[in-house]
Amino acid sequence: MEFSSKLLQRAVNEMSQLPGIGKRTALRLVLHMLRQPKEQTMMLSEALQAMRNDVKFCGSCHNISDKNLCEICANPNRNESIICIVEDIKDVMAIENTSSFKGLYHVLGGKISPMDGIGPHDLNIESLVNKIKEGKVKELIFALSSTMEGDTTNFYIYKQIQEYQIFTSTIARGIAVGDELEYADEITLGRSIVNRIPFENSLKL
Amino acid sequence: MEFSSKLLQRAVNEMSQLPGIGKRTALRLVLHMLRQPKEQTMMLSEALQAMRNDVKFCGSCHNISDKNLCEICANPNRNESIICIVEDIKDVMAIENTSSFKGLYHVLGGKISPMDGIGPHDLNIESLVNKIKEGKVKELIFALSSTMEGDTTNFYIYKQIQEYQIFTSTIARGIAVGDELEYADEITLGRSIVNRIPFENSLKL
Incomplete structure (x- = not known):
């Protein structure tokens, strides 16, 4: 040009x-x-x-922030015993928009991906393990994308924290609300049947 | 968000x-x-x-420039008796990339479009007419897009300069080089037959 x-x-x-x-x-x-x-x-x-x-990164959860501690981590009304692990700050924003989570986050800054040269030490995993060592955390929610890299990262972290015996969960995979069953992929549909929930629970939301 | x-x-x-x-x-x-x-x-x-x-706009052709006169207008090897009228500087760049034109340009800065509130006085038409008044220009090439607005603008300028009796031309419309005939639209195909050229001319390029 x-x-x-x-x-x-x-x-x-x-x-x-x-x-x-x-x-x-x-x-x-x-x-x-x-x-x-x-x-x-x-x-x-x-x-x-x-x-x-x-712009700063929160010293605790690595979310983007204007101060050293982000608004979520600094909020005393947040439940600091539940930590939701996400890939990047876009995921924090997405979950915050649903107003369904009142715990804290931990932003990894990526997923383990040997193909892209990203190993566990390139991610904010050590600070997460240190946080868990302190003993305040009771539940860890894995909210990474459900890809090979996401699953690998989940499993790596899971192994790292096993000795601390805290409850770990992962966000539910299933048919999206409003979606037609016939267009759902087999794996998602299969999982949604295996991990079915009591009908009364679905009425609460 | x-x-x-x-x-x-x-x-x-x-x-x-x-x-x-x-x-x-x-x-x-x-x-x-x-x-x-x-x-x-x-x-x-x-x-x-x-x-x-x-950034400046060329005082003569309204092309974007770092000086008061753009490189094309300032180039003594350019033929100042032929002016190619284009809509905006992207068109100047497109034509320059073909290396097939050695005249000067005139950038209108848009097309007459009453729907968008753009009239003849919002475009660089007056300076074009003044340039033609000086008598150096022999040919004017209309190179606007072939839409309703483009055709309107062409015709408006054509009317404005009729008294000066200079030769006006418009770029050829036809089947693009490499295109299959069966996929061409009817109007383009029809025009390409009506405005057919001697076969020898097509061998020159």
């Missing part, structure tokens, strides 16, 4: 470093900025700088 | 102002930046600021 302006070229090149954004999309975005008031681009770039420079 | 950090929230909100980028995509991009070295986000935001603050 030939650019008539070096400034434009630089902006497009930088934008196209972002995942899922190619040169053409980057050019479209940058030209859009040129049509908008100057303030809008300034606000965007300042927000990105401030975010990148000042 | 609930955010655990105000800085993150602000960055996501600003990113999602861009066209085609929703909150989820913005979050994905911003989290990607957090995983990358700090310098990368700084370079992006500085490139955007520099571009928005310092």
